[in-house]
Every structure is written in C-alpha cells, then in structure tokens.
Amino acid sequence: MPRTLSLAIPRTMSGPSRLRWMISVPLFLIALALTALGAAAQETVIKAHGISTFGALKYPADFKHLDYVNPDAPKGGEISIWAFGGFDSMHPYSIKGRSGALSSVFFETMLEAPADEIGANYCLICESMEYPEDRSWVIFNIRPEAAFSDGSPLTADDALFSYETFLSKGLSSFRAVLSQQVDKAEVLDPHRIKFTFKTGIPTRDLPETVGGLPIFSKADFIARNFDFEGTTLEPMLGSGPYVLDRLDVGKTLVYRRNPNYWGKDVPMMQGRSNFDTIRVEYYADYSAAFEGFKGGAYTFRNEASSKDWATGYDFPAVQNGWIKKTELNDGSLATGQSFIFNLRRPHFQDRRVREAIGMMFNFEWSNETLFYGIYARINSFWENSYLAAEGMPSPEELAILQPMADILPPGVLDQPAAAAPVSSTRQLDRALLRQASALLDEAGWIVGNDGLRRNAAGETLKLDFLNDSQTFNRVINPFVENLRRLGVDAVHNMVDNAQAVNRERRYDFDIMTNQFPMGYVPGSGLKQYFGSATADTSEFNLMGLKSPAVDKLIEIVLAAKTQEELTTSVRALDRVLRAEKFWVPQWFKNTHTVAYLDVFDHPDPLPPYALGNLDFWWYNPEKAEALKAAGAIK
Structure with missing residues (x-):
C-alpha cells in the first residue's frame, strides 16, 4: 500500500530553536524526502476480481458464469467412479497413510483457475484482491458470506491459520519452497489478509501461489486437537460444496453435496x-x-x-x-508418465547407464502389439503443447544456456532436443541393443560368462522394477526380457499398493512409474519436482535429481516477465531435463x-x-x- 514519509522534529525543541532547526535541515534531506514521497505516491495498487500472469483476464468483473458451463444444469443424481488400491485416511496433506480419492474436495482457495484460460485465476473465497504492479504483496478481501460447511464464518484468521499450518507441517518440500517466498502474512481485519513477499525473488506467480492455499477451520482444528501430520478418517472442516457422507475403509467413499453451500451464487461456481x-x-x-x-x-x-x-x-x-x-x-498437457530411475543408487548416477537402459524399452512394438496403436510417445515434460523443446536450440534459448555451458549435460548446446529412440516393430531392436551395449561397456559394465554385466567390484548391474499394477505386467515383462538380453540383472517386483506407497516414500526402489504433471505457466512447483534443495525430502522429486543447471533454469523460468520469455526459458529447461536421462518416457493420447x-x-x-x-x-x-x-x- 502507498507509504507516507515524514521528517521528525526533535520533541525537546520549541519556539526559536524549533524554527532554527527547521531552517537548518539540509536541502538534500528535504529533496530526499520529497523523492521518497513522490515514489510512494506513484505506487499503483490494482484492485481486481482476479489476476493473470501475462495479459488481460478473459472474464470481466461482472461475469455471471464461466463460458463452458451450463448455468441452468439441474442438481441431483449420483455419479460413481473407481479408484485403485485402498485408503486409510481422509487427510490429503499428510505424508502418512493413503488418503482417500477426492479427499481434498472439502477445501476451497482464495483463487481458482478456469479450464478455458491459461495463466488466469479468479476470486472464489475472496471477492476482490489488491496488489501493486510489482506484485510484492497481495491483499485478499474475503467475501462476507464465505462459510464452512457447518455454517460457521470463514475469516482472515482461518486463512492465516491454514497458511501457518502449511508453513510448519505436512509436505516438507512444499513448506521449504513456501518459506523462501513469503516474508509475512498478517490479518488486516476479519475479512482481509495480506501476504508480503520476500525481496530479491521473482514475484510473478506469488499472488496465485498463496491464493491457491487450501483453507480450513481454525476453530474446528483446535477443538478436535487435529494432528496435521497424522492420519484420520475424520476430515478437517472446509468450505467446499461437498461433505463426507459415508465411507467403508479401503472400499467405498461417498461425498454428499451440501445444500447450504455458501458459494452457490458465486460466479465461479455457477453450473458446477x-x-x-x-x-x-x-x-x-x-x-x-x-x-x-x-x-x-x-x-x-x-x-x-x-x-x-x-x-x-x-x-x-x-x-x-x-x-x-x-x-x-x-x-x-500430457502427464509426463514415465519410468524413473532412483539417482540415489550409485550405479544409476552414470548417465550412460540410464541411457542404455532406456533404449531397451520398445515403445513402437508395445504400441502396435499391446496398445492397439492408440498412443503417441512422450518426449517432452511439456508434451502436447507449444512449450516443448524441438530440434536445435533457438538463438534465444542459447542466450540462456551458453552462460552455464560448463554445468550442462552433454549435447544440450549442439544437438537436437533429446528424444526417445525409435525402435523396430520387433520386441528386441538389435541395432539399439548394440548401441546400449557400447554405452555399458564404456561405463565399465562388462558382460561375464553368465551373460550378466559386472563392474570392477564384481557387482551385477541390478535393476528392480517396483510395480503395483497388474495391467503394467504386460509392459514391464518384455522390457525386463530385453534388459536381460543386454546383460542387466533386471527383475520385475510386483507389490501391493500399500507396499508401493511405503517404498516410494522411503525412496526404496530402482525404477518405477511416475508422472510429471506440468502447467502452461510453471511456478514454484518446479522446485518440488526438480529442485536440488528438496531432492531428499520431496514426494515429487522421487528420482532425487540434483542438477545445478536445472536449479538455475528454474529461477529463470520463475523470473520470466512476458509470455515470450516464459516460452523460451521453459523450452531451455525442458531441453536440459530431457538430457539428464533420469526418465524413460512412456506414452499419452490427446x-x-x-x-x-x-x-x-x-x-x-x-x-x-x-x-x-x-x-x-x-x-x-x-x-x-x-x-x-x-x-x-x-
């Protein structure tokens, strides 16, 4: 908000002494004061019904509903879906237990993004927001009618309490990133909360970041002595349109629409x-x-x-x-589904080993034989979008990449963007087998008399596939067969869902299937998926990537001020991530x-x-x- 600046006159002075002091104030100090006053007066504060990363919002302040909904859609009936495995908790923000499907449905956020616009967020719990042009802070003005599902009012105290809880508990990678971004959060009045961001960091996405934090009831949390880092079958109290109706642990979940939902007349919620x-x-x-x-x-x-x-x-x-x-x-965007290596394992720290193993997954044969030709290969972390790196780096990408040439993976500057090899339609592509063999020979993994590769210490090149899906058996088994032809001591380890979750959280795997759901306007979540600082604590950076080049590029992406800068920097980041070879990309369909x-x-x-x-x-x-x-x- 605009600041005021005054020159304090010593309280002990009065009369002539006061006048002399005022006259003797150095002219440069007066000039400094006037300059500061002018700068403060010129600070433009924007008050709006939403915020866009770049450009103008699609929907005006008086919009009645989103274009793609039916505002007259009838309420009623049931829809039912299926989920895999089981659940033992209804707390989606704890690292313990397996939370039930859709268990975040109880909670709403200040802002919400529509499904027909990129980089835009509109007020949901807030009725308006205020921020300066540099986005160094943001104030959310909460709708006075906002309420939790029990009818109690949702206030700025609840928003502050929720923020402070996320800052100290739950997903460690998330709170580590959040603590680097927010300087302070303060309640201005019962319906206004202000977040001030730290200086020296990009603030482009920070209003949306804090505006996307789930809000739950402080009073309910305290009354129930809720353990945010534990497991529970009684969810926290939220303000969303659905409440828990009933559950049968590990078998069935039913959510019921709240007929007294506070937000039924909010434009963002019409037809939903x-x-x-x-x-x-x-x-x-x-x-x-x-x-x-x-x-x-x-x-x-x-x-x-x-x-x-x-x-x-x-x-x-x-x-x-x-x-x-x-x-x-x-x-x-494609989900980025892929096999990922655990880079914490010593034998997977060699990029040549990872590349050789990846050559043995034959997508073309799998697509024709197993998938009936309905899939396309994933090559980019931003597949199915204009953000994917293609061909040789552009001059604009090179301007970003060349200053860090000494820390880039091989091939980033002088080769086309890394892509999965195209295989023959036979299960084992012999040309790729020869290439992979050469890479492993070069890396010091030599084939012995038993057909298995060993290093100088006599250790086999062990590769254990962690899998909890029977459907994937038909995909993994041929992959394992190809790897064993290469001399890799590969095994397929089928486990149940609970074992898989526990082993993932302990990083106890060699290779497993994972997803990298990126966005059109990547934000601080990049640090959770790919950042070195959270590589040993993140539930998202399961491969344990620690790349100085990736860390630098993430900061450049976050600092982009225009769509053109963002597109160029994301393509540069995509190019480097793909060159790290920590994944074996799978498939997608549009x-x-x-x-x-x-x-x-x-x-x-x-x-x-x-x-x-x-x-x-x-x-x-x-x-x-x-x-x-x-x-x-x-």
Missing part, C-alpha cells in the same frame, strides 16, 4: 458441483475394476487400458446403448476415452483443459427414467 452424491469404489487391480463397471457397480470410467478400450467394450450394456462409449478431445451409463450430460464443446465429469457435468433424470424402464438401472 451438480451431483447430489459422488461415489468412489475401490478395486485391487484394473481388471477387477473393469469387471465391476461391466456389472454396473459404478457409472463412469475414464479408460486407461488401450486393450480394454479396443477389445473389451462389447458387453450387452454397450450393445444396447445403455452405456455410452466415446472419445472427447483433450487439449491439456483424447479422453470414456464410457458411462447414459444418464449424464455435459457442455458441448468441453473446455480445452478439463474433462470436468465431476465438476460441470450433470445428471439427466429423463434419461435415467428411460433406462430404468428399459431395465438398465435396478
């Missing part, structure tokens, strides 16, 4: 949260889940198995038209392959960046009655 209940059924594996869908145990399935999509949807409910099978456009009981409707067209089946789809009672009459619904 339309189902009376959302039910989640848990299954131990994909095959069992598919059988459950065929048997009518749940009503909506976003199909992840290419085999099932190609061959499995020939059961009577589909043939009768009771279940709708369709493909919907997906304009969002469509949602969904099947559902034909009782749901959705906006047409859908927004480019969200499927929204639990958000802005709705239940059609006329369709439901027709299916009941046909015997499709009991």
Whole structure:
C-alpha cells in the first residue's frame, strides 16, 4: 500500500530553536524526502476480481458464469467412479497413510483457475484482491458470506491459520519452497489478509501461489486437537460444496453435496458441483475394476487400458446403448508418465547407464502389439503443447544456456532436443541393443560368462522394477526380457499398493512409474519436482535429481516477465531435463476415452483443459427414467 514519509522534529525543541532547526535541515534531506514521497505516491495498487500472469483476464468483473458451463444444469443424481488400491485416511496433506480419492474436495482457495484460460485465476473465497504492479504483496478481501460447511464464518484468521499450518507441517518440500517466498502474512481485519513477499525473488506467480492455499477451520482444528501430520478418517472442516457422507475403509467413499453451500451464487461456481452424491469404489487391480463397471457397480470410467478400450467394450450394456462409449478431445498437457530411475543408487548416477537402459524399452512394438496403436510417445515434460523443446536450440534459448555451458549435460548446446529412440516393430531392436551395449561397456559394465554385466567390484548391474499394477505386467515383462538380453540383472517386483506407497516414500526402489504433471505457466512447483534443495525430502522429486543447471533454469523460468520469455526459458529447461536421462518416457493420447451409463450430460464443446465429469457435468433424470424402464438401472 502507498507509504507516507515524514521528517521528525526533535520533541525537546520549541519556539526559536524549533524554527532554527527547521531552517537548518539540509536541502538534500528535504529533496530526499520529497523523492521518497513522490515514489510512494506513484505506487499503483490494482484492485481486481482476479489476476493473470501475462495479459488481460478473459472474464470481466461482472461475469455471471464461466463460458463452458451450463448455468441452468439441474442438481441431483449420483455419479460413481473407481479408484485403485485402498485408503486409510481422509487427510490429503499428510505424508502418512493413503488418503482417500477426492479427499481434498472439502477445501476451497482464495483463487481458482478456469479450464478455458491459461495463466488466469479468479476470486472464489475472496471477492476482490489488491496488489501493486510489482506484485510484492497481495491483499485478499474475503467475501462476507464465505462459510464452512457447518455454517460457521470463514475469516482472515482461518486463512492465516491454514497458511501457518502449511508453513510448519505436512509436505516438507512444499513448506521449504513456501518459506523462501513469503516474508509475512498478517490479518488486516476479519475479512482481509495480506501476504508480503520476500525481496530479491521473482514475484510473478506469488499472488496465485498463496491464493491457491487450501483453507480450513481454525476453530474446528483446535477443538478436535487435529494432528496435521497424522492420519484420520475424520476430515478437517472446509468450505467446499461437498461433505463426507459415508465411507467403508479401503472400499467405498461417498461425498454428499451440501445444500447450504455458501458459494452457490458465486460466479465461479455457477453450473458446477451438480451431483447430489459422488461415489468412489475401490478395486485391487484394473481388471477387477473393469469387471465391476461391466456389472454396473459404478457409472463412469475414464479408460486407461488401450486393450480394454479396443477389445473389451462389447458387453450387452454397450450393445444396447445403455452405456455410452466415446472419445472427447483433450487439449491439456500430457502427464509426463514415465519410468524413473532412483539417482540415489550409485550405479544409476552414470548417465550412460540410464541411457542404455532406456533404449531397451520398445515403445513402437508395445504400441502396435499391446496398445492397439492408440498412443503417441512422450518426449517432452511439456508434451502436447507449444512449450516443448524441438530440434536445435533457438538463438534465444542459447542466450540462456551458453552462460552455464560448463554445468550442462552433454549435447544440450549442439544437438537436437533429446528424444526417445525409435525402435523396430520387433520386441528386441538389435541395432539399439548394440548401441546400449557400447554405452555399458564404456561405463565399465562388462558382460561375464553368465551373460550378466559386472563392474570392477564384481557387482551385477541390478535393476528392480517396483510395480503395483497388474495391467503394467504386460509392459514391464518384455522390457525386463530385453534388459536381460543386454546383460542387466533386471527383475520385475510386483507389490501391493500399500507396499508401493511405503517404498516410494522411503525412496526404496530402482525404477518405477511416475508422472510429471506440468502447467502452461510453471511456478514454484518446479522446485518440488526438480529442485536440488528438496531432492531428499520431496514426494515429487522421487528420482532425487540434483542438477545445478536445472536449479538455475528454474529461477529463470520463475523470473520470466512476458509470455515470450516464459516460452523460451521453459523450452531451455525442458531441453536440459530431457538430457539428464533420469526418465524413460512412456506414452499419452490427446483424447479422453470414456464410457458411462447414459444418464449424464455435459457442455458441448468441453473446455480445452478439463474433462470436468465431476465438476460441470450433470445428471439427466429423463434419461435415467428411460433406462430404468428399459431395465438398465435396478
């Protein structure tokens, strides 16, 4: 906020002495005061209904609803989905236990991003926000009607308490990043909270960062003596449109729409949260889940198995038209799904070893033989977007990369962006086998009489695949066979979901499947996924990447002031991440392959960046009655 500056006159002076002191004040001090006053007066404070990283907001201050929703969508009915494994907690922000699917649904944030606009956030809990042009601080003006699901008011004290809790407990990588960004948070009045950011750091995304913090009830938290770092089946009290209806531990979760939801008239919430209940059924594996869908145990399935999509949807409910099978456009970024190496293992610290192992995954054969040709290969962390690095680095990228040439991985400056090798349509590509063999020979892993490679200490090149999904067996087993032909002591270790979670958290794995869900405007989350400072504590940087070049590039991305600067810096970062070879990228598709009981409707067209089946789809009672009459619904 604009500051004032005054020249203090000594209190002990009066009369002539006071006058003489005033006359004797050096002219340069007066000039300094006037300069400071002018600078303060010139500080422009923006008051708005949202904020955009670059450029103007799409929606005006008086918008009634998002363009892609149906504001007249009826409320009612149930949608049900499936989840994998099990759960033993309803606390999504603890590192302990396995939180239930959708368990963050109870909590809202000051700001929320729409699904049809990049880099924009609009007021949800707040009715307006204030910030200077340099975004060095932000004030959120909370809507007076904002309330928790028990009807108690949501105030600035709750927002401050939630922030301070996240700052000291929960995910260590998150609080480490947050502590580097925020200087202080203070309550200005019951409905106003101010965050002041630290100097000397990029502030471009910081209003959105603190505006995206979940808010829960301080009074409820204290009354229940809630353990934020523990596990519980009784969730914290939030302000969201859904509350917990019932649960059967590890088996079923049901969320119920709160008819007294405070935000039902807020523009951001029009046409959303339309189902009376959302039910989640848990299954131990994909095959069992598919059988459950065929048997009518749940009503909506976003199909992840290419085999099932190609061959499995020939059961009577589909043939009768009771279940709708369709493909919907997906304009969002690929998830970055990949096999990742644990770089904490000594034998995976050699980039040549990682590259050689990656050559033995034959995507082309897998796509043709296992996936029915429906996938494309992931090569970029920003796949399916304009942010992906392509070909040789541009002059603008080189301007960023060349000053750090001495710490870059090989090939970044003088070779095209690293991409997965293209294999033959036979399971084992012999040309790539020879290339991989040469890399391992060079790295000191020599094939012995038993066909296994050993280093100078006589240790085999051990590689243990950690896997908790039966569906992935058909992908991993051929990969293991190819690796053993290379001389790698590779084994496929199938574990249950609970074991997998525990081992991931202890970093007790060699290689496993992970995802890197990036954004169109990458922010401080980059430090959690790729930053050295949190590599040994982060739940996201599972590979343990510690790269000085990546750390520098993250700071450059965060400091970008225009869309052009951001695009160039992200492409440079993408180029370096890919050259580190800590992943073996898998596959993606730019469509949602969904099947559902034909009782749901959705906006047409859908927004480019969200499927929204639990958000802005709705239940059609006329369709439901027709299916009941046909015997499709009991």
